[in-house]
């Protein structure tokens with residue numbers, strides 16, 4: 135991997151794996167580690183992490199959210215950076231943790247400090263580590279869905295595209311309506327499956343219309359939702375987390391596909 | 395208006411299989427969204443204007459009593475009268491009193507969401523007064539006997555054939571074989587029917603986009619000019635508005651007007667921007683003999699000082715609806731009350747109670763598009779979450795949701811047990827799903843699997859693999 139400029143020292147990065155990557159698709163975690171190490175980071179994975187707390191937060195359960203947030207704050211103290219292969223979970227820590235502790239000055243300071251150090255994976259690589267190229271190859275036409283929180287809370291938009299542009303053999307075909315929600319929405323897809331399913335259908339139709347053979351995005355929830363819909367429709371579009379393609383680890387089958 | 399918000403899920407199920415509605419909603423993406431973006435891109439200071447507009451309204455809300463009193467003084471000086479109404483009922487009574495005072499038989503109405511909020515039409519009819527909607531969209535839905543489905547485009551759920559149908563049924567004095575295919579023909583027909591009604595009306599009721607404290611003026615914006623005829627021709631003009639429509643000066647109104655039409659329809663300005671100040675003066679060529687402002691609170695002052703205060707900055711531009719993927723899927727009627735979409739999801743619970751409207755702030759993916767386009771920078775998702783918090787505190791959320799959440803949170807707070815549980819789940823789901831890579835059906839996840847496959851996990855959690863690697 136070519137680096138435009140190395141940060142002063144190789145920073146110590148804590149990887150926040152996210153509950154969905156941990157449970158559903160560990161390859162994304164390993165891909166993230168490879169990308170970070172190639173960029174010159176020393177990566178550690180704190181053992182006590184579980185989830186960022188969004189299911190509780192978005193259900194109005196502030197007490198459990200605060201408890202979970204407190205343990206995340208503690209688990210990731212001391213790292214130069216905390217990197218997350220999800221715009222949604224990174225957004226939770228970056229945008230919402232500080233707001234949870236407005237009445238607890240000591241935790242607030244720690245939460246703000248954590249928020250400052252926390253980044254979504256592709257934006258960390260581009261904006262902080264100044265990575266310009268990844269040394270990966272992928273043969274195919276991909277399209278990219280911008281997941282909502284990453285896009286609107288953290289302004290992740292050009293960073294993944296920038297890195298994808300350096301993948302040899304890869305053509306990016308932009309997805310019309312890429313900024314429109316896919317209908318996942320965390321607990322929303324369980325509470326309002328009818329609406330969620332319709333939104334996923336619209337998204338799947340847009341994806342198929344691009345003619346791309348691969349769909350990428352930076353959030354597992356959205357990816358599972360879109361893959362599930364595409365596959366129910368019998369589409370052969372392959373669905374992967376963007377980190378897998380950037381790191382060149384595409385030996386695991388695409389999301390929802392059986393082992394060859 | 396009777397709320398059907400409790401039946402939100404049933405409303406949704408109906409809406410998503412209604413082909414006419416889905417076709418009409420499909421037009422929104424290319425209409426409102428594209429036009430707004432083009433208008434915004436042409437105005438370099440748009441983002442600054444949003445800050446200014448937010449600050450203007452915040453200032454008003456912090457000093458509401460001061461500006462309300464000033465507004466009333468100025469209205470009175472101009473020869474008008476302000477009616478302070480705490481509730482929908484008081485507002486209806488005030489309007490009835492004005493109508494009775496001039497012996498009104500018919501009332502023309504410009505588009506007003508507040509009139510919907512207080513269910514004015516039904517009330518007037520019961521009292522023997524005929525209300526006539528003069529905005530084309532409102533006129534169409536009045537003929538069909540249904541509420542608006544959008545705050546600025548009330549008939550957006552309809553297609554042309556629905557309009558032809560409604561006109562055929564209502565305008566029986568016209569030749570049944572008249573050509574009606576061209577939209578202009580429909581427009582002309584509505585004009586022809588409405589013209590004599592404008593002339594005959596005794597009272598004209600309009601809403602207000604702004605109330606200006608320094609002059610006691612009110613402003614409405616329309617594209618059809620129906621508002622002007624509604625307010626100029628009858629004996630009395632009633633402006634029906636809620637408190638938060640107030641701004642200190644004309645200058646302030648002008649600032650917000652630059653955002654309003656651009657955010658709403660992508661126009662730089664609406665076709666008509668009409669200012670009314672008091673009744674007809676001796677040297678005026680026309681105008682009403684009486685000018686009334688019916689000022690409605692209806693629970694709004696209770697929001698002041700709470701986490702929902704920012705909602706009172708809303709100027710009803712509809713940008714949040716027009717960009718909402720949920721609204722675009724289910725349409726306005728599914729929300730079950732006057733205000734649909736993201737603004738309704740926040741406002742409706744403040745007006746009819748969260749017990750009645752709990753679905754609305756929950757039926758959002760928090761995609762944040764509404765907030766990103768709201769000209770008044772209202773943090774809509776944050777306030778929907780506040781409603782969920784209030785529900786949770788008061789144990790109003792469904793027991794199944796609470797139980798599931800408690801179960802999950804218990805594990806999420808205990809990393810070691812969490813690892814055991816997720817490790818087991820990943821192995822089981824991975825084992826049975828491996829052959830196909832996904833599930834077509836899963837217990838407890840039928841909502842998902844009814845329309846989607848559920849991907850099988852890889853088999854071992856990241857954390858267990860990581861631990862093995864680090865030990866190796």
Ligand code: SF4
Pocket residue numbers: 707708709710711712713714715736737764767768769770771772
């Ligand atoms: S909430 Fe904002 S975007 Fe929605 S109608 Fe009100 S002002 Fe417009």
